[in-house]
Amino acid sequence: MAKDMMPAFQLYQPASIEDALALLDRFGPDGWALAGGHDSFDWFKDRAKRPKAVVDLNGIDSLAGIRDWNGGVEIGALTTLTEIEQNALIRERFSLLADAAAKVASPQIRNVGTLGGNVSQDTRCWYYRYGLDCYRAGGVTCYANTPQGQNREHALFGADRCVAVSPSDTAPALVALDASMVIQSSQGERSVPAARFFIGPSTDITRMTVLEPGDILTSIRIPSDWAGANFYFEKVADRNTWDFALVNIAAALKVDAGVISDARIVCGAVEAVPRRLTAVEKVVRGAQKNAATADMAASIASKGAAPLNFNHFKMPLMENLVKRAIRDA
Numbered sequence: 001m002a003k004d005m006m007p008a009f010q011l012y013q014p015a016s017i018e019d020a021l022a023l024l025d026r027f028g029p030d031g032w033a034l035a036g037g038h039d040s041f042d043w044f045k046d047r048a049k050r051p052k053a054v055v056d057l058n059g060i061d062s063l064a065g066i067r068d069w070n071g072g073v074e075i076g077a078l079t080t081l082t083e084i085e086q087n088a089l090i091r092e093r094f095s096l097l098a099d100a101a102a103k104v105a106s107p108q109i110r111n112v113g114t115l116g117g118n119v120s121q122d123t124r125c126w127y128y129r130y131g132l133d134c135y136r137a138g139g140v141t142c143y144a145n146t147p148q149g150q151n152r153e154h155a156l157f158g159a160d161r162c163v164a165v166s167p168s169d170t171a172p173a174l175v176a177l178d179a180s181m182v183i184q185s186s187q188g189e190r191s192v193p194a195a196r197f198f199i200g201p202s203t204d205i206t207r208m209t210v211l212e213p214g215d216i217l218t219s220i221r222i223p224s225d226w227a228g229a230n231f232y233f234e235k236v237a238d239r240n241t242w243d244f245a246l247v248n249i250a251a252a253l254k255v256d257a258g259v260i261s262d263a264r265i266v267c268g269a270v271e272a273v274p275r276r277l278t279a280v281e282k283v284v285r286g287a288q289k290n291a292a293t294a295d296m297a298a299s300i301a302s303k304g305a306a307p308l309n310f311n312h313f314k315m316p317l318m319e320n321l322v323k324r325a326i327r328d329a
Contacts, residue, residue, distance in 0.1 A: 001149050005032040005045065005047075006041070006044040006045055006047075006226075007044065007047055009032075009044075009050075009051050009052055009053060009054050010052060010053045010054070010216050011053075011054050011180060012053060012054070012056065013056045013057060013058075013059050013256035014055065014056075014057075014060065015059050015060065015071075015282055016060060016239075017060055017062065017063070017184060017216065017218065017295070019215065020033070020055050020057055020060060020216060021185060021186050021216060022160055022186070022256070023055045023185065024051065024055055024213070024214045024216070025186050025214050026053075026059075026196045027051075027052060027053040027055075028050055028213060029213055029296050030050060030052040030053060031052070031053045031054075031055055031213070032049070032051035032053070032054045032055065033055050033216060034054050034055060034056045034057060034058075034112045034117050035057055035058070035077070035078055035114045035120070035181070036050050036112045036113040036117045036123055037112070037117075038081070038105075038109060038112070038117065038121075039117060039120075039121040039122060040054075040111055042129070043122070043129075046051075046129065046130065046131065047127065048130070048131040049096055049133075052280075052287065055090055057078060057216070058062075058078060060078070062076070062218075063076045063077055063078040063080050063216075063218055063219075064076040064078040064080075065115075066079060066083065066084070066087050066089060066090065068089065069221055069222075070223070070224065070253075071161065071213060071223075071224030071227065072093070072146065072221065072222045072223045072224040072227065073089055073090060073093065073094065073194050073221075073222050074219050074220070074221045074222075075090075075115055075143060075215075075219060075220045075221075075222070076113060076116075076218070076219050077115060077116025077117075077186060077217045077218055077220065077304055078113065078114045078115075079114060079115050079116075080110065080111060080113065080114055080118060081101040081104050081109075081110040081111075081113050081114070081115060081170070082101075082110045084098060084101040084115055084170075085110065086098075087103045092228075093222075093224075093227040093228060094177055094222055094226070094227065094231075095165060095212075095231050095285065096176060096177060096226075096229075096231035096232075096233055096250055096251075096252060097139065097170065097173045097174065097177065097222070098174045098251045099173075099231070099233040100169050100170045100172070100173035100235075100248075100250060101118075101169070101227060103169050103233070103235040103248070104118060104169045104170065105224040105241070105296060106241050106242050108187060109228045109242075113164075113237075113316065115170060115220060116220070118168050118170050118171075119168050119170055119171050119174065119181075119198075119207075119209070119217075119220075120209055120217060121168060121199070121208075121297065122207075123136070123164035123165065123166065123167060123208060123272070124153075124164075124166040124167045124210055124244055125144060125153075125154070125162075125163075125165075126150075126151075127142075127143040127144055127319040128164060133161050133177060134162070135161040135201070135205055136162045136164065136201070136205050136206060138206070142161055142162055142163055143157070143185040144163050144164070145163045145308060146309070147309070149308075149323065151163060151308040151309060151310050151311055152246075152310040152311050153165065153244070153246060153269070153311070154311055155271050155272060155308075156268060156270045156271065156302065156305040156306065156307055156311065156314050156315065156318070157270055157271040157275055157304065157306065158200045158201075158202070158271040158272055158273065158275070159201070159272075159306065160200065160201040160202040160205070161201055161205060162201040162205055162272070163308060164201075164272060165268075165269045165270065165271060165272060166198060166208060166268060166269065166271070166272055166273055167244045167259075167269070168268065168274075169235055169245060169248055169268065170249060171194070171198060171268060172218060172249065172250035172267060172268040172274040173233060173250040173266075173272045174194040174222070174265040174274075175194045175195050175198075175250070175264075175266045175274045176221060176226075176250040176251065176252045176264040176265070176266045177194075177223075177224055177226050177252060177264070178193070178194070178195075178226065178264070179194040179220050179222045179223075180192065180194065180219055180220070180221045180223075180224075181194055181197045181217055181219075182217070182218050182219045182220070182221060183210075183215050183216065183217055183218065184215070184216050184218050185212075185214050185215045185216070186214060189218075191221070192210055193328060194274075195274075196210070197209055197210055198272075198273035198274060199272075199273065200273050207274065208273075214218070224250045226254075226264070229252045229253060229254050230252070230253040230254070230289075231251065231252055231253075231257050231329060232249070232250075232251040232253075232324070232325040232329035233248070233250050233251075234249050234321055234324060234325070235250065236248065236298070236317060236321070244269070245268055245269040246269060246314065246317065247264070247267060247268070247269050247270055247314055247317050247318050247321060248267065248268040248269055248321075249266070249267050249268075249321040249322065249325050250264075250265075250266045250268075250274075251263070251264065251325035251326070251329050252264045252265075252329075253264050253267075253284075253289065253326070253329045255289050255329075258288055258289055258290075258294070259286065259287070259288060259289065260284045260285060260286065260287055260288075260289050260326075261285070261286070262285060263280075263281045263284050263299075264281065264286055265277045265280050265281055265284075265319055265325060265326075266270075267301075267321070267322075270305075270314060270318060277301060279300055279303065280297045280300060280301055280322060283296060283297050283300060284296075284297050284326060289326070289327075289329075290327075291327060293326055294319045294323045294324075294326035294327040295323060297322050297323065297326050298319040298320065298322045298323035299319070299327075300320075301313075301319045301322040302315040302316075302317050302318050302319055303308075305318075
């Protein structure tokens with residue numbers, strides 16, 4: 001198979017959301033919405049996806065920018081990751097998201113890659129991306145979950161036929177911050193909590209988010225609830241630049257006189273969705289923010305994990321990330 005040569009498609013560059021939605025409705029499953037393009041162009045070059053029409057959203061000014069929103073912030077879906085990393089408003093109120101954005105890929109990719117694209121990208125499982133007929137692609141096999149399957153980067157939790165994981169670094173931060181995702185279609189606008197925006201294979205094995213054909217993610221809204229909290233983000237990858245996470249963690253703690261009054265702790269790259277560690281949150285709520293609490297939280301972080309042949313290391317890694325998040329936030 002020839003790689004790095006995209007099949008032909010018609011390119012459309014609408015200047016308004018209304019025109020973009022009309023185009024996506026017109027082409028249906030043959031249409032493709034394009035943001036930064038990194039995930040899209042990978043698919044096109046591998047010829048695994050062959051849209052007849054690509055709708056480039058970058059000419060729609062209203063889809064970019066960062067603005068105050070009821071004491072929180074609203075971020076246009078086409079806002080670049082570099083803008084998020086460097087924005088003073090986000091760094092002041094929600095540095096967790098800025099820190100997560102700063103860990104995505106490389107500076108060159110962050111200059112073009114968008115927040116909307118980062119949370120909407122498809123899984124990076126190489127069996128699936130290469131075009132094999134796995135469960136996610138409509139077949140009857142998960143090639144990663146076989147005795148010979150290479151599954152070092154795959155799921156510890158929530159597997160249902162498919163063991164692929166969510167690759168986004170910003171997604172766990174948005175779930176931890178109780179963000180909401182604003183989606184438009186020709187039927188109108190809806191807002192979906194970030195925790196429900198991402199879906200696992202038991203809900204729909206063919207996609208990673210609630211986005212359906214004809215939908216456009218227009219903005220992300222972060223309420224003021226967690227503004228100024230104690231934050232911690234860490235990503236562990238084989239290489240610090242470019243690589244996707246083996247495990248990442250986003251934590252938001254509210255601390256009063258040394259006591260944790262509330263917590264949101266979310267891990268990425270261990271499940272098809274960002275995994276909120278509700279049991280850990282329950283344990284630390286009302287406890288002193290100290291090493292003993294961090295150790296106790298870490299001891300239950302990977303409870304319920306079902307490791308595959310080659311990813312057992314993710315369990316102690318996850319536990320250590322939880323310990324550091326509680327201790328150092």
